[in-house]
Amino acid sequence: MQGALESGVQFVSAYPGTPSSEIGMIFGEIARKNGVYFEFSANEKVAMEAGIGASFSGMKTLVAMKNFGLNVALDAFLPFVYTGTVGPTVIVVADDPSCYSSGQSEENSRAFAYLGHVPVLEPADPEEARLFTKLGFEISGKFNVPVMLRITTRVAHQRMPVESGKIPAGKKTGKFVKNVHKFVTMPPRVLEMKDELLEKIEKIRSFSEKSEANKIISGRTADKIGIIVSGVSYLYVKEILKESGLDIPILKIGMFYPLPNGKIKSFIKGLKKVLVVEELEGYVEKEVRALAEKTAIEVHGKDLLPVTGELGTGKIAAALSRLSGKKLKIKNLLETEGRKLKIAPRFPRLCEGCPYWLVFAAIKKLAPKDVIWGGDIGCYMLAGYPPHEIQDYLLCMGSSIGIGHGIAKSTRQKVIALIGDSTFFHAGIPALINTVYNKSNPLIIVLDNRITAMTGHQPNPGMGETGMGDSSENIKIEDIAKACGVKHVKVVDPVNFKELQNVVKDYLAKDETALIVMRKMCAYYARKIKKDEKR
Amino acid sequence: MKKDNFKTVIAGVGGQGLITLTQLIAESALVEGSDVRTSELHGLSQRGGSVETHIIFGRKVYSPLVGQGEADLILSLEILEALRKIHYADSETAFLINGYSLPYSGSPSDKEISDMIKKEIKGEKYIVPASKICNEKLGKEVLSGTYLLGFAVYNKLIPLKAESVLRAIERLMPDKYRKINKEAFKLAQSS
Numbered sequence: 001m002q003g004a005l006e007s008g009v010q011f012v013s014a015y016p017g018t019p020s021s022e023i024g025m026i027f028g029e030i031a032r033k034n035g036v037y038f039e040f041s042a043n044e045k046v047a048m049e050a051g052i053g054a055s056f057s058g059m060k061t062l063v064a065m066k067n068f069g070l071n072v073a074l075d076a077f078l079p080f081v082y083t084g085t086v087g088p089t090v091i092v093v094a095d096d097p098s099c100y101s102s103g104q105s106e107e108n109s110r111a112f113a114y115l116g117h118v119p120v121l122e123p124a125d126p127e128e129a130r131l132f133t134k135l136g137f138e139i140s141g142k143f144n145v146p147v148m149l150r151i152t153t154r155v156a157h158q159r160m161p162v163e164s165g166k167i168p169a170g171k172k173t174g175k176f177v178k179n180v181h182k183f184v185t186m187p188p189r190v191l192e193m194k195d196e197l198l199e200k201i202e203k204i205r206s207f208s209e210k211s212e213a214n215k216i217i218s219g220r221t222a223d224k225i226g227i228i229v230s231g232v233s234y235l236y237v238k239e240i241l242k243e244s245g246l247d248i249p250i251l252k253i254g255m256f257y258p259l260p261n262g263k264i265k266s267f268i269k270g271l272k273k274v275l276v277v278e279e280l281e282g283y284v285e286k287e288v289r290a291l292a293e294k295t296a297i298e299v300h301g302k303d304l305l306p307v308t309g310e311l312g313t314g315k316i317a318a319a320l321s322r323l324s325g326k327k328l329k330i331k332n333l334l335e336t337e338g339r340k341l342k343i344a345p346r347f348p349r350l351c352e353g354c355p356y357w358l359v360f361a362a363i364k365k366l367a368p369k370d371v372i373w374g375g376d377i378g379c380y381m382l383a384g385y386p387p388h389e390i391q392d393y394l395l396c397m398g399s400s401i402g403i404g405h406g407i408a409k410s411t412r413q414k415v416i417a418l419i420g421d422s423t424f425f426h427a428g429i430p431a432l433i434n435t436v437y438n439k440s441n442p443l444i445i446v447l448d449n450r451i452t453a454m455t456g457h458q459p460n461p462g463m464g465e466t467g468m469g470d471s472s473e474n475i476k477i478e479d480i481a482k483a484c485g486v487k488h489v490k491v492v493d494p495v496n497f498k499e500l501q502n503v504v505k506d507y508l509a510k511d512e513t514a515l516i517v518m519r520k521m522c523a524y525y526a527r528k529i530k531k532d533e534k535r
Numbered sequence: 536m537k538k539d540n541f542k543t544v545i546a547g548v549g550g551q552g553l554i555t556l557t558q559l560i561a562e563s564a565l566v567e568g569s570d571v572r573t574s575e576l577h578g579l580s581q582r583g584g585s586v587e588t589h590i591i592f593g594r595k596v597y598s599p600l601v602g603q604g605e606a607d608l609i610l611s612l613e614i615l616e617a618l619r620k621i622h623y624a625d626s627e628t629a630f631l632i633n634g635y636s637l638p639y640s641g642s643p644s645d646k647e648i649s650d651m652i653k654k655e656i657k658g659e660k661y662i663v664p665a666s667k668i669c670n671e672k673l674g675k676e677v678l679s680g681t682y683l684l685g686f687a688v689y690n691k692l693i694p695l696k697a698e699s700v701l702r703a704i705e706r707l708m709p710d711k712y713r714k715i716n717k718e719a720f721k722l723a724q725s726s
Contacts, residue, residue, distance in 0.1 A: 159571070341618055344642060
């Protein structure tokens, strides 16, 4: 955020998702004061598209999302790398190794660098995130290509002292200058664009060779071991070397794509063994292995370190110890593995007063025994935990409806699909249209708690308020459902428990798509508003 | 490993104010001119589930995470959650535990918990009824984190000066919470 401001960012769009949500939250607070436009978009694809439009209009642009958001936005993102930018653009993408706050998959968004030929910077900590955001804008400005800043949970939710530089005053209005040659990707032009992009990448590789983002920290090479490291793992490596007194040279990769092949070659020259330390899939390791081909240098990485889960000092120290054949003088790290006690897990649960308590109790009681419960992304994922245990599948945003339709079409079982307000706006609507159009019969329950709650209470299109706090059209879910052709639509306040039960009973019997909007504000947010008003 | 940087793990249940306490300790260390890094998690897991944060301060800090067996202090806002962090401890790790229990379906009994504490915690341990004290004297249970930090400072379980924490409260907390947090902190001096 600070880095973007110092770069003179003018346009910011985001969709919340842990661990990236705070970027949008903070821009929502400070955008107006700093003359920046900010929006929470309805989903990541439209956030990306808004950002592309801003960049095409000459604005310095930042788009922020979590990893799964980039999957949603990919359709717009890949051609954007082809067309390139006008206003410099940085896309922040937050991965979550160990899936602390991510249900769907343990995604390694660095893979998109290969798919899209997009330059990727990988900071290790908040201060570097600031510097690399500025560097990203610089590279984007120089080569007219969007740059991806890939962070992880331990970078995003790490605190440390950060320096702050000058924030330039930016202009607020851009201008779209027509240029069909640049902005229209129709073939055969699209193939020329690809060639141009590949040329740009080679130029950026030369830039990367000289960039301080990839730095060598020299050490004595007595054992002829070297470490190549990217992302937050750099901090773990430095910690181990400091604590153990080992002196090993390090090449820190700050720019993951395109890699500085020359710098890597000169770093590994003369070494016997190289340990590549990176979280998740060993992409850097593969590249280093290719560069070390036909030499006697041993390249290690995922043979000694796990592909799954985040790393830490313990795992890396063990790998280093095996590689060097020495016992490192860090006994605690190596010896206390497996001391965790077996204690029954404390599941997260719905907050006190949460309206979902009432909804879950009613639908669980009234649904037939063999009903299939469709889950979706939001606080209501807790439906899967005791005491509710009403979640038979859970994949990605909007899929409770989309998959529910497929099950309803394939079986004689009734499907109840749960979906939240923000998730409905995000990806539920096309699935709803498909369900009605193809004559399906799930009961869809929209849990409308008037806010995007799970990620820390961000506004969404159903609230009549924008990300900058301006009042806006309050888009009603029931109106959308009716417009999508759903014949049975009702809005219920779960506090009216009797009515709630009657409607559920009635709608469970329908043999067409039916939709109930359970509308009651998130209890936590309601308390927060009350507290703020008192202040 | 214990001589240079000081490593703290805070444990508790989502909603107990762990992140505020983490920020308060980090800010206090900054007041003293130390280098600091912390790590925390946000999101759904924090809704009443088990949570932990890490704080490391000292001359020069790299890793934002405390490794296995590396903690100097484990500060737990709930009694059972302390036991979940045992892998961060070795025989020299001090435990400061709020004598406060938030049971859940499937949680061990009080007797099982106290047996485990006896058996598993090898180093110094303090079980302080911080929630009870804060509730009785200040009417606010959520201050127990600040109270426990006071206990740690006055009993030298954490190398921070009381003045530094009080300055950090000034810097960090909104007006209306400053006074009561200072009271909670100082309350620990007399216990």
